[in-house]
Structure formats: C-alpha cells, structure tokens
Amino acid sequence: MLATQVLKDTYRFWNPNPSDFTSGNLFNKHIAMLETNPNPGQYYYSYWPYGSFGAYSRLTDLQYMTQYAEGSKFESSYKGLQLFMKAWFGFSATLDMGDVPYSEAGMATEGITQPKYDKQADVFAEILSDLQKAEADFAQGTNFDGDIMYGGDVTKWRKLCNAMQLKVIQTMSKQATSEQKARFAAIVNAGNLMTGNDDNFKLVYSDNPNATYPMYNGEERRQNTGVTQLVVNALKNLNDRRLFYFAEPAQAQIDGGLTESDWDAYVGAPSSMAAEQLALNNADGDYSLLNKRYVAFMDNDPMLYFTYSEQCFIIAEAIEEGWVSGDAQQYYQNGVKAQLEYYMNLPHTADYVHGMAIDQNYIDNYFTGAAAYATSGTKEDRLHQIWTQRWLIDFFQGNGGNYPQFLRTGYPVYPLNPSTSLNPDDPTVYPKRWMYPTDEQTKNPVNYQKAIDEQYNGYDGINQVPWYLK
Template identity: 35%
Template sequence: MNWKKYIVLGLTGLSLGSCSKFDDINTNPNAATKASAPMLATTLILDISKNSLGSISSMMNGKSIIRMEFPENAQYNYLGRASFDGLTVLNNVEKMVALSPEGTYKNSYTALGKFIRAYKFFWLSMQVGDVPYTQALLGEKGTLNPAYTSQKEVMTDILKELEEADKLFAAGAKFDGDPIYGGDITKWRKFVNTFELQVLLHLYKKTGEADLRVKERFAAIVAEKPIFQSNDDNFQLVYSDLAGQRYPFYKLGNTTQLYTMMTTVVVDRLKDLNDYRLFYYANPSAIRVAAGKEVSAWDAYAGYDPSMVYADLSVIFGGKDYSNVNSRYLELANAEPVYVLSYAMAKFMLAEGVVRGWISGSAADHYSEGIRASMKFTAGYTPDNVLFHHNRKLTNDYIESYIASDKVKLKTAGGLETQLEQIISQRYLSTFMLHAPYDAFFENRRTGYPAFPLNPKSNLNVPADKFPVRWIYPQKELDYNTENVNNAIKSQFSGNDDYNQTMWILK
C-alpha cells in the first residue's frame, strides 16, 4: 500500500503548492481551449459521416455479409435494444449556433443544426417509433424526464426542419468546419433536399394524411429545389493512409476479414444479371481457383445463404470453398469513400417516385442512371489491378450494354411491384459496403425488396417465421424515464414493447 500513500501525499503537495504552475505544465499549447462554431460543426458532421462500415452488424442485418467468428445476433435477426446515446452530440447544436457570427454565417450554422437534428431523430424514430423529441436534450434547463412525442409529430416536425434548413442554407454563406463539402452551401442544399426525398418515401403509406402532403412535397422538391446531380454530390467520407483516417475494413490491426463470407443475396443476384460488380465486390473461392477455375469465371464465386444454421455454415467456412469480400477492401488504406447518401440512391428514389405516380418523367431513365452512377463510382475508385477487378472491367461500353440488357432494363409490363422490385434490388446492389446504418433493413421493411431468406431453424426472432420490424426501447429509458416510456409503449403497442409491433409509419 506504500506506493498509493506516496501518490496521495504527492498530489496533496501539488494541491497545496502553486496551481498556476501545474496548469502551465499541463496545458497543451497546440490544443484548442475554447469551442468554436467550426469546431462544433466538425463534430456534428463527422458524427453522421461515420456510417455502417464501422458496424459489421449492419451488413449482416442487411444480408450482404456473413460473419463466422461466432453466431451473430444481427445475422440471425435479433435486433436487441435501441440506444438513445447517439442524441447527446446534438447538445452541440445550440452552442454552435450561439457561437456563430450574426448574418449569413449564422444562417449556415443554424441550417446545419436543423439538418443534423432532423437526421438523427429520423433514424432513431425509424428504429422504435415514438421518441423523446419536443422535450429532448433539455436537461440543462431542468427537464430530466422528457415526455415522448408521437412518431407522426416527429416526422411532421422533421419535414419542417428540413425545409427550414434548405431556406437557411440558401440565405447562408460558405462556412468553416465542414470536412465533407468544404462548407459549400449549394451542396448542403442538395443533401438536405435529397434526404427529404428519402424521408418522404418512407412515408409512402401516409399519402392520405393531408397535413403531411407527402406526394406534393416530393414533387415540389424535384421541380423546384436542388438535389444530387452527380457522384460529386455524394455525402461521403474519404479515407487516407493516415492513423485514424484509414478505411474501416483495412487489414492493419483488423481481423474482421478473417471471418467474413459473401451471401447468396448479393452473389446470386449479380450472377443472374451478368453483373461485373461481382468481380469488384468479391474474391473467387480459393478452392475453385486452385482446382483450375479462372478468377474471371462466374462459377469461381460462391455465396451462401445467410440464414443457414451456424453449424452448417461452419462446415463450409472450414472447407474454404466460399467467396470473401474483394481484396481492395482489405489492401487499400484509402479504398473507396463510404457514403451516407449518394447520387445513385437519389436516382433510384426518383425512379420510384415516377412509378408511384408522384412525379412525371421516365422511371427507366432514372433507374438506368442510378445503375450507371453506381458502376462508375465503383470503377472510379478501384485501381486497375487484376486482384481487384479479376479481368472483368467496368468499362463504359460494358456499363451501357448491361443497362440495355433484357435482364436489367426496367420492365414496362408487370405493374408497380415488378418495377419496384427491380429498382430497390438495384439500389441494394449499389450500396454494397457503402450505405448508412441499416439502410438495407429499412428498405426491405418498407418494400419487401430484395427478398431476404428466412429460416425458422436459425431465426432468433419470436415468432421464428417472421422478421422483426423494430428495436425495443433502451434499458436506460425503462430505468430512468419509466413513466414516459411506458406511456409511449401503451399508446403505440397496447403496453407490449415487442420486436414485431407495427409502428405508425408502417401502418
């Protein structure tokens, strides 16, 4: 115990001596000592930029990746409890606005704050339903147990905040602290408006709600406001070969790739469409190549059903006859950017808007441009190395022939569901290893596409013949905000906080 005594005595001596000397010695002259609007803006923007590649569970949940280190809850449809901890970063919004100079700069920072709030609350509500919203983040003002706001009210206010953000950015100026767009307010307007299109499509069952004006808002954005126009508009995080800035799947200190396998949901769809993205997304089976298959051969690639019982997958994994993710994800520290929202996704959203009758125009043209943008993105960020494209290059000629092929082009017969299946499936393929957290889950929940395999023998949801449709509320809420969360559960789900309960947006 003597060493502890000496430390205590030493600290006591320091406290009795000159505090100013201690502060001088322990102050980093290169570190900021006061917050600023640009600094807080950076914190907020990076918070929403760190998307799903940092969470392998999102990819397992979206059935694009199998992970074999041990049986994974996400792979077998156990969602667990949501977390509200991600909202704490929003405490920076009010401070950022207060610290910004008056005039056009304050407009930009206010717009940014409104957008970040809308973005964070939207995806949280999409997980559980009603959330603390109107009274959220008021702890410093004495509201320690916030009441819950209905999902309809949350969505209504989110749409309002997004429209206000667009107007404020339009009246703003280029601002500091933005690591994605460099403070370009036009690009931010495009992002805000394109995101609002995404929100509105999730509200497609609510077109009868006159106060929401879902179809009218969608059409007005497309007709009157700036939205994504090319891959240059993607809201994406670009990586570099520097500590803390490397691609999240890069091999250095990362053992995840030792346990991953490709799924049939991705591989079989790409094969069926003769889609060269297969050769950019995956590696061939080492067993098949050793047996004489060319790396450019379609049957050198093998994906497996992600719903297979873990013990059966273990046999396949041990035999090594499977495709893993492409080596470029592992070998390139700067790999490709990872986006929250992309031009390709925007074009697929516009195609859906046309087939739903919300806007005029050619669904086929939007759909084709979405595919083109996806393929050019992948080709543009992949070095010309056989290890990464396996001699199946995504050339311009190939891309155009693919889009024009009978298997790929948007069908004119079959009605809404046939076209929707094609659009959402291509959207899914475009976001492999790229999309925001749980995007594939939410799209499948919303449309049923692409179809995910369901195996009652491995499904952790109860009942085992259904996919879960929501997360359950955080334990912290049950422990510390008991009355309010219980009221929300009662009003929405008759008191049953269950994975299979249908929230307002799904009704």
C-alpha cells in the first residue's frame, strides 16, 4: 500500500547498519566514537553536509493515496495522513536548511517543476495550518489500513497532530507571534493530546530481517562506541538509573575493584577530545561503552519520534515562559515518570542493567536532590531541568531530533573544542543548518539563488543563521 511505503521510507533509519546508525547518533552528544579517524558528525560536520528534498518525492504518492481513497470510508483519514506527512517533511526540511519550497512542493504533476522557496516564517505558518487541517480530517475519519506507526488509529493521529503543533510553535519560540502563543494555549486547554506512553509515535522493530534494529549484531562497532561524559555526568547528577540501561561500566574501573552496580564505575567519554586520544584511552578501558543489549536483539528499542514525555516537557517550558497557565512541576514529573516507566517496561533489559533495574519504587522516589523540580530556584534553573530531560529522551534513537532544540535553547551545553571541531567555516561556533542540495543549482537555480541571497547574503554556509534562531 502507498501509505505503508511512505511511512516506511520516512521513518526507517536511512541506512540501517551499525556503522551508519552510530554516525547518525553523534550530533546530539549522547555517544562518542572512540576510533583513531575522527567521525565528522562528532566534530560538528558531516560526510555529506547538505540537506535534502528527497522526501518531497513522496508527496506524489500521497496524492495518489488520497485519490484512490475518494468516496470510501477512509477518505478523510488518508487526507489527514497526506497533510500530516507534508507537514513532517516541511518541518524537517526547513529546520535543516531555512527557506524551502512548501506551498508549491509536490506539484510537479501540475506543471510546477521549479517550486518557489517560501520564507521560513511562512513555512512554519503553513505547517501549522496543515496540521490543524489534518487533525480535523482524522476527527472525521475512521481507522485505516497500511499504518505501521499507529495501526491506523485515528484517535492517536489526532493527538499527534495537536502535539506536533505545540512542538512547531515552541521550536520557533524566538519568533512566535502572540497569536501563535495563544493557539498553543488553546490546544493545551482543549486537552486532546497524548495521555501516556501508549500514544508515543514510534517505529517498532521486529525479527523480520527487513525490519530489524539497526544496531543488531554490531558488537565490533559497539566496542568503539562510548557513552559521552555529558550523558554519564547528567545521569549521575540525577541518580538516574537509565545510566545502567544505556552504558557498560568502564573496564578500568572494574579492574580497579568497583562493581557493575557502582555509579563510580561509569565514566563518560569527552566527545570533543581528539579522536586519536579517545582511541588510546578506549584501549586502556577508560570509558563506559554502549550497553551490550543494543547489539543483542533484532526487535530492540523502538525509534521514538514523538513521545508523551516530550509533550510534557514542551508544555512545562511553555508554562514557565508564561504562554499557558498550569503546573509546570506536574508536567515535568509526568514527563520524567513516563520515560522511566518506558524503560522499566522495555523488553530485553533484565539481564543487561547491572543490577540497577528501574522499578516502581525507584520511580516513586525519583524526585529528590537534583531531580527535584527547582521550585525555589530560578526560572533558568527549572528550564535547564526540563531541557536536560527532554534531551535524554533521544539517547541513541537515531532520530536527530534534539539538535534544533539545542540551537534554540543552548542547553545542555554541547562540548565544542575549536582545535578538534571540523566545522570548515568557523570551528568556534555550532553549525546552524545544512547547505541546500547541490542539484538545486541546476534544477531550480533562480529560486535557489534568491533564497541564499535573501537569507544568507549569497553564501550557502552551515553557520548561517536561519530565521527561527534569530
């Protein structure tokens, strides 16, 4: 079915093998490669520093999908899916590059082969409009076939459409209008949102050889994959047992007499250290490697694209910023609890968590010390707590989702060493975007040139600042 193919092509990891999957996890500083040759993704560059409009080719299939459904009881549902997917593609593209085609995207069959680049502000606005329309279509629809994400459950798709609107508005928080903030509050107050982990938008792996976890059978790669100092220290600070689900103890600490359940046996790798030194230190057993469970099962951890937890943290931040009324502490706690419950109930963990399993008693007593919501601290203190927990959701997910949030908030602070950064234009700054696909210069040259002239003074560079970050 067209719906199945589009969803599979969109949400499966782009090249599901251990080498590429680890590379795809480097930008958000959850893991570090411990190899002599530096991986560009660890040092703020890429083997391919370009964005892509490839997903837009699926818009034609989505149009055919809705045409085939016309007159059937599934018509509204497939219309909703078409609009949601276009919004998803546009959101990804605009965060990657800046101004992008949107209003004229996917219209080649109507003769538009050189679509205009819409201003990023307009792209965000149209994405929000399409998500709102998609939610209305799903509300009119019935459960449908071909859906590998939600099993065709229109109720869950409705909730996701609303939650995604919150994410889109908050992602452009530096530029959000008063009307958009009011819309954010209206969506929260209407309450038709995710209510728990059952609503998580995720890709589930299986023991089907065509649908297995990308890191499966990647032991050789795992032995050169460290959990970062940023992650290990954050989890230690919170007394957060996810550490034992994510990592192995450092061999040097075990050799020194510590046990696998000892917090001090876990040592993170400094992701900005020179690759040669990281490799040498790894040979000495200095760092905690990725947990062995990640390579042991074909049907391993699902890839989380949007979770109830993230929704909670989005709303908690908005309450702190005065966008909507509510109890930020409750949203923060609900978000954390949901993530802890997710790992507590995750299969294939029993023999891999080093005697430090997450259970209900642990969750009930989690919010102490640094994990307790800083009600007597500053707003910045509380936002840092929210942003840290939101960042931890994406540990080894391969979805790349948190980097725009880091660019927006600056927290947690990603390590940057100008002497090891591979950023070719300025090693002292974080890249803000990818360059436009090279073939745009021949396929759509006038609109391409207009976009870089108007946004970036004619230079299509990775450190140029797109509208949503200004």
